[in-house]
Amino acid sequence: MVDNEPGVLARVIGLFSGRGYNIDSLTVSETEHEAHVSRITIVTSGTSNVIEQIKAQLERMVPVHSVADLTVQGNAIERELALIKVTGKGEKRMESLRLADAFRARVIDATTESFVFELTGKTSKVDQFISLMQPLGLVEVSRTGIAAISRGPEGMKI
Amino acid sequence: MAGRSDEQMTGAEIILKALADQGVEHIFGYPGGAVLPIYDEIFQQEKVKHILVRHEQGATHAAEGYARSTGKPGVVLVTSGPGATNAVTGLTDALMDSIPLVCITGQVPTHLIGNDAFQECDTVGITRPCTKHNYLVKNVNDLARILHEAFYVATTGRPGPVVVDVPKDVQFAKGTYIGPGNIQHKTYRPRIKPDQNVVRAAVDLIASAKRPIFYTGGGVINSGPGASKLLREFVKMTGFPLTSTLMGLGAFPAGDKHWLGMLGMHGTYEANMAMHGCDVMINIGARFDDRITGRVDAFSPHSRKIHVDIDPSSVNKNVPVDLPVIGDCAHVLEDMIRVWKARQHQVDKPALAQWWKQIDQWRSRDSLKYKPRKDVIMPQYAIERLYALTRGKDVYITTEVGQHQMWAAQFFKFEEPNRLMTSGGLGTMGYGLPATIGVQMAHPKSLVVDIAGDASVLMTMQEMSTAVQYRLPVKIFILNNQYMGMVRQWQQLLHGNRLSESYSEALPDFVKLAEAYGAVGMRAEKPAELDDAIKAMIEINRPVIFDCRVASLANCFPMIPSGKAHNEMLLGEDVPDAEIEKAIGAEGKVLV
Numbered sequence: 001m002v003d004n005e006p007g008v009l010a011r012v013i014g015l016f017s018g019r020g021y022n023i024d025s026l027t028v029s030e031t032e033h034e035a036h037v038s039r040i041t042i043v044t045s046g047t048s049n050v051i052e053q054i055k056a057q058l059e060r061m062v063p064v065h066s067v068a069d070l071t072v073q074g075n076a077i078e079r080e081l082a083l084i085k086v087t088g089k090g091e092k093r094m095e096s097l098r099l100a101d102a103f104r105a106r107v108i109d110a111t112t113e114s115f116v117f118e119l120t121g122k123t124s125k126v127d128q129f130i131s132l133m134q135p136l137g138l139v140e141v142s143r144t145g146i147a148a149i150s151r152g153p154e155g156m157k158i
Numbered sequence: 159m160a161g162r163s164d165e166q167m168t169g170a171e172i173i174l175k176a177l178a179d180q181g182v183e184h185i186f187g188y189p190g191g192a193v194l195p196i197y198d199e200i201f202q203q204e205k206v207k208h209i210l211v212r213h214e215q216g217a218t219h220a221a222e223g224y225a226r227s228t229g230k231p232g233v234v235l236v237t238s239g240p241g242a243t244n245a246v247t248g249l250t251d252a253l254m255d256s257i258p259l260v261c262i263t264g265q266v267p268t269h270l271i272g273n274d275a276f277q278e279c280d281t282v283g284i285t286r287p288c289t290k291h292n293y294l295v296k297n298v299n300d301l302a303r304i305l306h307e308a309f310y311v312a313t314t315g316r317p318g319p320v321v322v323d324v325p326k327d328v329q330f331a332k333g334t335y336i337g338p339g340n341i342q343h344k345t346y347r348p349r350i351k352p353d354q355n356v357v358r359a360a361v362d363l364i365a366s367a368k369r370p371i372f373y374t375g376g377g378v379i380n381s382g383p384g385a386s387k388l389l390r391e392f393v394k395m396t397g398f399p400l401t402s403t404l405m406g407l408g409a410f411p412a413g414d415k416h417w418l419g420m421l422g423m424h425g426t427y428e429a430n431m432a433m434h435g436c437d438v439m440i441n442i443g444a445r446f447d448d449r450i451t452g453r454v455d456a457f458s459p460h461s462r463k464i465h466v467d468i469d470p471s472s473v474n475k476n477v478p479v480d481l482p483v484i485g486d487c488a489h490v491l492e493d494m495i496r497v498w499k500a501r502q503h504q505v506d507k508p509a510l511a512q513w514w515k516q517i518d519q520w521r522s523r524d525s526l527k528y529k530p531r532k533d534v535i536m537p538q539y540a541i542e543r544l545y546a547l548t549r550g551k552d553v554y555i556t557t558e559v560g561q562h563q564m565w566a567a568q569f570f571k572f573e574e575p576n577r578l579m580t581s582g583g584l585g586t587m588g589y590g591l592p593a594t595i596g597v598q599m600a601h602p603k604s605l606v607v608d609i610a611g612d613a614s615v616l617m618t619m620q621e622m623s624t625a626v627q628y629r630l631p632v633k634i635f636i637l638n639n640q641y642m643g644m645v646r647q648w649q650q651l652l653h654g655n656r657l658s659e660s661y662s663e664a665l666p667d668f669v670k671l672a673e674a675y676g677a678v679g680m681r682a683e684k685p686a687e688l689d690d691a692i693k694a695m696i697e698i699n700r701p702v703i704f705d706c707r708v709a710s711l712a713n714c715f716p717m718i719p720s721g722k723a724h725n726e727m728l729l730g731e732d733v734p735d736a737e738i739e740k741a742i743g744a745e746g747k748v749l750v
Contacts, residue, residue, distance in 0.1 A: 003345060006294065011286060018287050049474060056471035062291040062311055062346045 001158050003063040004030045004038040011061055012040055021046065021054055025080075025145030037065065037158055043146050065158050068150075075151045081144045082126045087114040088137035096136040103129045114139070169298045169329040170195035173262065176305040178205040179338050182233050184224060184599050185209070186217040190237025191277060192264030195329035209599060209628060212620040214241050216592035218248020218319075219618070222257045223593030226579045227554055228600045229382055231258040231312050238264045239277030242323075243284065247586060249319045250288040254583025255405060256380055258317035260308050261289075267327040268296055281323045290318030295325070298333030306341040315348025316469040317380055348468065352485030352493060360440075360464045360481050361497045367438035368509035369516075370398045373421065373450075376405030376582070377443020377467060379575045381487035386410070386575045388491035389442065395498065396505055399517055401429035403444050404563075405582040408572035418517065419526070422450040423718050424564040427525035427727055430716075432517055433458050434724040442466045443487045446476040447583070448749075456723035466490045525716040525729055526568050535685050537562065537637045537708040541569040541609065544635060547692045552604040553577065556593040558614030559585045561643035561714045566609040588617030594632035595624050605633070605696060612638040613662050622675040625701040633695055634703045636668060639710045647713045652742055672703035681705040721746025 002008045009028055016023050024043040031039040044054060051069060058067045070076035084105070086096045093113075100107065100117050103125065109116035119129055123146060130141055150156070167175065173196055177185065186209045189197045200208050211217040214236045221232025232252075236245050242263045252259045266275040282294045291311050293304045301324065308320040364370065372393060378385045386409045393400055393416050400410050401421040410417060419426035421433055430452075433439065439461045444450065446465075451457040454476060463479040465472070466487060473482040483490050528538045555570055556579040557563040563580060572578050579597060581589035590608040598606045608615070615636055625632050645660040669679030678700050682691040688706070695702050715730030719741040728741055 007282060007286065010283070014287050049478075053471065053475055056473070056475075060316075060469060060471050062343075065345050 001065040001156060002038050002040055003065065004036040005063055008038070008063050009040065011063070012042075012058065015057055015061065016042075016044070016054075019057065021050070027145045027147050032158070035158065041146060041148050066156065068156050070148050070150060073150060076148050077151060078122060078146045078148045079120055080123050080126050080146050082119045082130070083108070083142040084117045084119060084130060084133060084138070085114060085140040086117065086133050086137050087139050089113060092136045096133060099129070099132050099136075105129065165335045166332050167335055168195070169295075169301050169324065169331055169333065170199040172298070172301045172333065172335050173305065173324070173329070174199045174203055174206060175335055176302055176338070177233065178203075180306070180309050181230075182206055185233040185235050186211055186220040186224070186596065187235030188214050188217060188237065188241060190241050190264060192238035192266060192326050193235060193241075193262075193329075195326065196235060196262070196264070196324075208235070209595065210624065211592065211595070212623050213618065214244035215247050215588070216595070216618050216621040216624065218245050218252065218259065218261065219586070219589050219592035220596035220599070220621070220624075221259050221261075222248060222252050222255075222589075223556060223579045223596030224600050225252075225257050225259060225596070226593075227576050227597045229576065231260055231309060231317075232596060234259060234261040236261065236263050237277065238266055238281065239279045241277075242279055242281040246284060246288055247584075249285055249321065251581050251584040251586045251589065252319040253288055253290060255581065256317050256376060257319070258312040259319035260305075260312050261319060261321045263321055263323045264329075265294070265323045265325040268325045269327070271325065281321065285321045288319070289321050290316075292321035292323065294323045295328050298328050298331040301328065301333060302336045303341060306336075306338040307343055309338070310341065310343055311346055315346075315350075349470075349484050350468070350486045350489055352466075352483050352490045354493065356481065356483050357490065357493045358497055358501075360483055361494050361501065361503065363438055363462060363464060363481060364396070364440060364494070365498070365501075365503035365505065367398070368506055369435060369437040369513045370396070370440065370510075371418075371432050371436040371438075372398055372400035372440045372442065373402070373433060373444055374400060374406045374409055374442045375403040375444025378406055378409040378487045379443075381443065383575055385443075385486075385488035385491060388488060388495060390414075392491055392495050392498075395495065397510060398440075398505075399432055399514070401425065401433065403447070403450055403582070404567050404580060406444060407567060408575045408577045411573040412571035413573060418521075420567050422447075423452070424568065424714055424716065426568075427523050427716055427729060428517055428520035430718065430724040430727060431520045435516070436461045439463045440466075441479070442491070443468075445472045448476070451477060452718045452726075453721055453723045458724070523729065525727070528712070528730060530685075531709065532685060534709045535682065535688055535706060537565050537639065537712050538569050539685060540637055540688065540706050540708055541565050543688050544607065544609070544692055545570045547689060548605060548607070548696065551696070552601070554579065554597045554601060554604055554606045556580065556590040556597060556606070556608045558590040558608070558610045559587045560611045560614055560645075561639075561647065561712075562609055562611040562614075562637040564644075564714045565637070570609070587611075587614035589614075591615055591618050591632075591634055592621045592624075594634070595621055595628070595630055598625075598630040598632050599628070606631075607633040607635050610634055610636045611643060612636055612640060612665055612668075613642040616666075619671070622672070622677055622701060622703070626676040630701060631699050632701050634701075635695070636703065636705055637708045638665070638668070638705050639708050639712065640665060641710060643712075644714065650713070651719065652747055668703050668705035672701075675701075677701040677703060679703050679705070681707065683707045719746055720749040
């Protein structure tokens, strides 16, 4: 949780690049408009020491309210949204639609030769859907990266 | 009516008012187009004295010297573009050494930001990774709050530099001033007081030690003079040996029998061997820097480690520790002493006596010894004489970076905190001369000496002009060996003695150079004339450049070669050249 002020994302990203940490995915959006608080969800990898260090480095940044390691806390929910454009005709087109139905993807745009599917789910599910679309005329993918939240009644402290 | 808190004034007025309300007496700066409104305000007031430097880097180092020698934040004022980029080295230096600075930079007017305007640069972008925090002020009504916040952020927790970038239109605009009293930062709450359970556990561990050592650092000095007093008290109570990093010198008196000297790459044999062999290490305000640890996986392998630090990100960063204590050194030491007394702890006297016996054996190696010479001044001798001849004086020392810096740390015995100003983390050549300006400004009656090298000092030599302008009687004591000595030493160790570009060709005549600046130039070439020359230098109440010609090929020992452990030190004169050449293995070569 960070103050939604100019440059705060650059600070966080700069910390990762400057200290040689990896960012696998990153999502950011204001979550509390009145309090000017944004939530940044970062997927990173490293040994437990490295993760502890990343956490400590983030916590000491002036505009950072709090840092939670959802992986260590366990029991977190992760979701990703993907928009997937597929072109094709005939049987391939029908197959892509059937698979979309099986994955509970929604058609949010259609032409006579294309679909745009909207799919939400775990990263592995999105990955799988995309790989299935590959031979059916996959054109373009846009993914949000992971948004995550802990289960249960407790909220993250600001 | 109580004081009005909603006074309307221009941005430039707000800046000067905020500085005055923060108790700022001196600012170091250089004018330019984007800060002219602020300079106009400086002209029209008397509370804040401006010191005009000759280069913005000089302003930052002067402010660092000021801050380090007083414990107060140093304040810098520079213009946009090149003014800001020139300040970057000093800001980074202050970040690495945890020095509180507030640097106000001018910026092009808001509507021109992003247009590649004249003298525009992305100051907050450039300084983001080299400051503790930075601000771009887009609304004059935020200016007073941001300035007070900047002082708060710079000085609390682990101190550091803060940049406040103020566009020129914001300096002209009228807005509301608020005083420093009503500022509370939204998120920034550094932890000052330690967890008492952790303190108790740490004290129990300390009491159980058989081969203990205190390893202290700059955090003790940043914590204020009280922390040094408490440290002395705790050492006296326990009788434990103590070593310190470069940044921590002076927190504990070098004349005390518990003092083992500095540790690390050029630390003493006894300090490093004691670190290697200890069973309980009590790190107070140091950060296991690579200059200290040597090879990390062989660093003090059999000890349990307590780490007192105000910055949780320092814990377990380089070296895993058993007991981190997060808090300000003075608070932690106070609590430790209280708990020690309350629990009536006693040290293990026989074990400690045995440990001291071992340490005294290491000490008897006399790792700092060097071969004195009659025909030429040894650099170590020059510092020993400078130290001896300044006894009884109120002395502040700054240094540049290199061999002379290490010799200063080894041979100048610091007894009090805030007396050594040096660039530890960043290792900035050219730090020392401008730093003397800040120190002398804060301590006009004291003797301020920059122990310099001939190469470093030329990097910021222009600040002699500042010293002369403000009649600051700083003493620039150059150990002139006509080499970038530390570079050469490493070339000898690592690169087959091929001295690539490390000879100082075409050095200026430092005596004439001093005179050209309107300062006093002096020179000593033989050991026999050194004492009189130093005495004369001390007596002169004007800025002096002292060209001390020293042995050109002397090297700095003892040394832990890179990639080696504490118990693999090279000890000065016993080492034949052949051994020096193969001292660093292939793995060590890639390290710095």
